Amino acid sequence: MSNLDPYLLSLVVFLPLLFTGILAFIPAQEHGPIRVLSLLGLLADGAVSLWAWLRFDPAGAEFQLEHRASFLELGGVSYHVGVDGLAISLVMLTALLGPVVVLASWRSVQERVKEFHLALLVLQVFTMGALVSLDLMLFYIFFEASLLPTGLLVGVWGGALRNKASARYFLASFAGSVLMLVSLLAVYSVALPAGQRTFDYALVSNTLQEAHRELAACRTPVAECGALSPLAQSVGNWGTWIFAGFALAFAVKSALFPVHRWLAETQSEAPRAASVLLAIKLGAFGFWRFGFPLFPDASQQFRGLLTVLAVISIVYGALMCLAQRDIRRFLAYATISHLGSILLGMLTLTEEGATGSAYHMINQGLSTAAIFLLVGFLQEQRGSKQVQDYGGLARTMPRFAGAFVLITFSLIGLPGTNGFVSEFLVLLGAFKSNLSPAVGALAATGVILSAAYMLWLVQKVLFGPVRHPENHALRDLHGREWVMTVPFLVLVVVLGLKPQPILDRLEPASRRFVARSSVGMEGANPPAELLRVTSAPLPEQASRDRVPDLAHPVQ
The missing domain is CATH 1.20.120 (Four Helix Bundle (Hemerythrin (Met), subunit A))
Structure with a gap:
């Protein structure tokens, strides 16, 4: 090192x-x-x-x-x-x-x-x-602080309804932040022993895992398990409520149905910069890191409900796309549908599903950012985000059309693109899991619908006659636009044909995620070595703690 x-x-x-x-x-x-x-x-x-x-x-x-x-x-x-x-x-x-x-x-x-x-x-x-x-509190500080610059980007440099969109974004995010803060404080004060209270992720995770393993050994209600330690009793009594707070906070940030309305309005009015950066799936990442693994018992209680909401998000987002005529709202609902797939992959509690979920976070962040860039390029020239104001652009903007089609194929999950690998793994995990086969079937229906609505958008925007004279004057991608677009086009293909470098990094994390999230689940027997979070040792409580030792950092 x-x-x-x-x-x-x-x-x-x-x-x-x-x-x-x-x-x-x-x-x-x-x-x-x-x-x-x-x-x-x-x-x-x-x-x-x-x-x-x-x-x-x-x-x-x-x-x-x-x-x-x-x-x-x-x-x-x-x-x-x-x-x-x-x-x-x-x-x-x-x-x-x-x-x-x-x-x-x-x-x-x-x-x-x-x-x-x-x-x-x-x-x-x-x-x-x-x-x-x-550190859980450090994550919270950064997670919630990101609300301020994002809200400013929408509220100051957004579209005509930017103030309304920014206010809705602030209110939704603030509601989620309050729930998350309450849950964090509950973890600190209720779910940890008095002498071990900390926000350090490794210590919190390992302490809670011990309590959950103890709870898993006692299948009767907590009140009837007299042999439980005080820690296990505390986690058993409060864990459900704490997880609910985390889940609601991350559901809001992920725009999961039914707390999704803010995303459509925000994406519709946001400047291109905010639309692209909203592609980073911090809410889904929160579920992965701090939701399911820390409270496996509670997450399994909510698993059925969350699975239903994930499937509804997939299908509802897809159907709403078919009803949109505002391109940016269209893409916002497509994002909601894909976020449902990401959550479903986690809920399968299979290595395939979890790996697909993680890869989908990366792929959708990449492809969603690319499609918003391209749509923003159109809107910047034409001054419109309405589908009916376009048509026939493949004749006037062939390079733009080629890039748009390739990114669309990525969002559909066409074989050879990055989206195919992650969607296939999520569906494989859904069918291999102990969830109802109907869940996998409905998720597959969402994939079919995504092809329908994305190809509809391609047909309306790129093909057919050039209905508006203004579209003849639109300039094609060149120079700066190519510099922005080409990396996305290359990655869409490379990550579709050669996903292994990313999967090699994701698979160990997925195995640990599944092991920790399935503690106590019937039939699950996760290896002990995957349950414990390995981390750098705590610094010694000595005089040198008061002064930064920059020459000898903790390894």
């Missing part, structure tokens, strides 16, 4: 903040230097993220590149960062989207340019921080 490895993730998180500080001193009217500095900051962050990706060993420990700053511990909260296979993959996705967003906004944002790029850089900090946090 390199001496710099423990600091890589902190650099990934806070490097954009350094550029934010520099940008603050540039005069607001200097739009060119502001854009260039913002782009350089996010490119530098991407370079460090790539370095971290290359340093990650798929066959290594569960969490890698860990760093725990002992001098920043306060009231059970610590600065503790690290990544597993899913987190490092989402870090790379976020690192890719950052520079693309700056390029996409180069001409379209002409007002308050400095504030816009400050918001982008700060949002990058918060998103990266949430992905690498191994």
Whole structure:
């Protein structure tokens, strides 16, 4: 391990903040230097993220590149960062989207340019921080802080109804944040022994796993299990309520049916930058990291309900797409449908389903961001997001049409594209699981519907006669647009034909997710070595804890 490895993730998180500080001193009217500095900051962050990706060993420990700053511990909260296979993959996705967003906004944002790029850089900090946090409260701080720059991007640089969309986004996210905070405090004060109260992910997970294994050994109600330890009794009595708070918070952030309305309005009015960055599935990541594995007993109680909601999201989102004439609302409902597939993959509690869910987070983040970029390119020129205002663009914009079709195939899950691999794994997991076969059948119906609504969009936008004279003047992709688009097109094909480098990183994380989430489930016998979270040791409580020891970081 390199001496710099423990600091890589902190650099990934806070490097954009350094550029934010520099940008603050540039005069607001200097739009060119502001854009260039913002782009350089996010490119530098991407370079460090790539370095971290290359340093990650798929066959290594569960969490890698860990760093725990002992001098920043306060009231059970610590600065503790690290990544597993899913987190490092989402870090790379976020690192890719950052520079693309700056390029996409180069001409379209002409007002308050400095504030816009400050918001982008700060949002990058918060998103990266949430992905690498191994402390529950630290995750909460980053997770909820991302609400502020996102809301500003929508409310200041959005469309005509931006104020309404921003307000709805704030209210929905705030409601979820309150529930999550209450659940976090309950974990700290109720579900952990008095002498072990902490927000450290490894300690919380291992302590709760012991309680859940004890509960699994006692199949009768908690009140009738006299031999249970006080910890197991506490988790048995309160675990359901705590998990419900987490689940509602992450369901809101994921736009799961029926708490999905905010996403359609937000995506419809958001600027291109916010639409692209909303593709990062932080809500789904929260379910994966902090929802199901920490409270397997409660999650299994809610498994049936959540499965129903996931399937409804898949089918409802698909059907709503067929009723939309606003392209961006159309894509928002398509996102809701895909998020249902991501959640369903987790709920199968199979390695195939979990791996498919994790891969789907990455693929949908990639493909959804790409399609919003392309639609934003059209809207920027034509000034319309209505389907009926287009048609015949394959004749006037052949390069755009080719890119649009390939990304559409990815969202459909056509063989040879990235979407096929993840959708196939989710469906395989659904049919292999102990869920009803009807669940897999309905999920497969969602795939068929996705082909129907995406091909309908392609036909209406790209083919047929050029009905509006204005469309003859639309310029095709070139220069800056190609620089933004080509990486997505390449990745869609490469991740479809050669998914193994990503799957090698995801599969160990999936095995651990399934093992921890299925504790107590009838017929499940997860290996003991997968249940315990392995992490860097806690810093020694000595005088050196009061001073940062930068020369000897915790390995």
